Amino acid sequence: MMNSLVYSIQEAFDGFRRARVSTFMTIFTISFLLFIITLFSILFLNADRLVNTLHAEYDIQAFISNTYSEEEVESLRQRVMRLEEIGEVEYVSKKQAAIEFQQEFGDEFFDILEENPLPASLIVKLKQEHQNVNNVKSISAKIAEWEGIDETVHSVTGFDLLIKVSNSARVALVVLLTIVVLGSMFVVSNTIRLIINARRHIIETMELVGATHAFIRRPYLLEGLFQGFLGGTFAAIIVFILLQIVDAQWPNLIWMPATYLLGLVAAGVIFGFLGSLFAVKRFL
């Protein structure tokens, strides 16, 4: 077993030497495709980040009836807090509301009016795991029905269209990413198939002298794996350099997980291996 494994590894490296151009083409193809996938991933990860930032405003403001006393407001607050999805509830008194209003619009407002027309309110914040548009809408509608609540408002309505667009964009990116991944597997498989096709004479002779299919396949699988590794490493180096350049020009524009570069190498290995597996399966 050990001897035949050593033989397979030697054959795989000899394969590099014997078919330099095809080997280079496969490595280049894997690098190029991984680079394209990286561009998509950058869009995907950063589009996600933008949408997440916009989604951060999940507050509901519930305006309290002017007839309600402080105690009654506190019991309302307790009632809201008992809802499973609610993280925290902040009470904004009439006075506080007036101060905030004044800060925004200036002193003239209270010169005109004799009494404070602004209602007290509860600022309701959802727990992180429940923060989504549907929850905001349903909880807002539910609280609005309660006695003592005049009206509820939330800010997700304006985001509806944006969220829909960004969701569609994410779906499109996932679809495109899938197409690129499948396409790259196909290209790698075909490139390796060409290499194997050029060596079918060798494969035929090996079969005639009693080589098992597993034995014949092994050097090609290893070759695909090595090519994938080199392609992935090359792509990782290029992406690393480009990210450094972009970051120097526009700091924090692009965010990538630290493990992404390792992931690129791993993806290269998987592409190379699966590509050659599909290719040899057609022959053996």
Place this chain on the structure above:
Amino acid sequence: MRTRSLCVKKIVMNMIELQNVKVTYSTGDGIERISFNVAPGEMVFLVGPSGAGKSTVLKTIYLEEWPEEGHVRVADFHSLFIKNKDIPYLRRHLGVVFQDFKLLHDRDVFSNVSFVLEVIGQRKKEIKRHVLRALADVGLSHKSRKYPMELSGGEQQRVSIARAIVNEPNIVLADEPTGNLDPVTASEILDVLVRIHSRGTAVLLATHNYNMVKDYKGRIIRIEHGHLV
């Protein structure tokens, strides 16, 4: 009881057994009702004109062609019962020499012969010993680092023979081994095969050239239009 034990003995004795073998190609050519045995250490010449079905007979023995009727047995492998995954192991019992040599042009003579042993997972040291002996047997020790394209046709066929005998098979199948060679070289190749046979290896040699083999000691089987005559 005695008859049964005799039958068993007979089966064990024959290296190769073909029984009513039929193979048909889409062109309509092929072989039919082919039955013969090859005993251990026997020299058999399968003689017939081009297109008579000699190669097809040999191909059914190493199961590149499957008999649609009848059966082939090589050692313990039986065409009716063998699984696809076991065909490589059947072939390891045979050494095959081809008319077109089927050498690998991307590696030297030594590697062309050694890879048969690499295939079966032999140890490096053993491989070297066997390959050097096989190359010495065919008189090519001095050309082990040459590439096939640097050799003459006769020398390439010798490499092919060395490859066929390197794992010490019980039988060597030679399919028109002299077909591409001039008469002098052809006679040298035949001598190499006879020498291998003289050491106890069975040889089944297919040729269209009866005159070339008629003076050699061995059984002659004639084939014409896919039938034994």
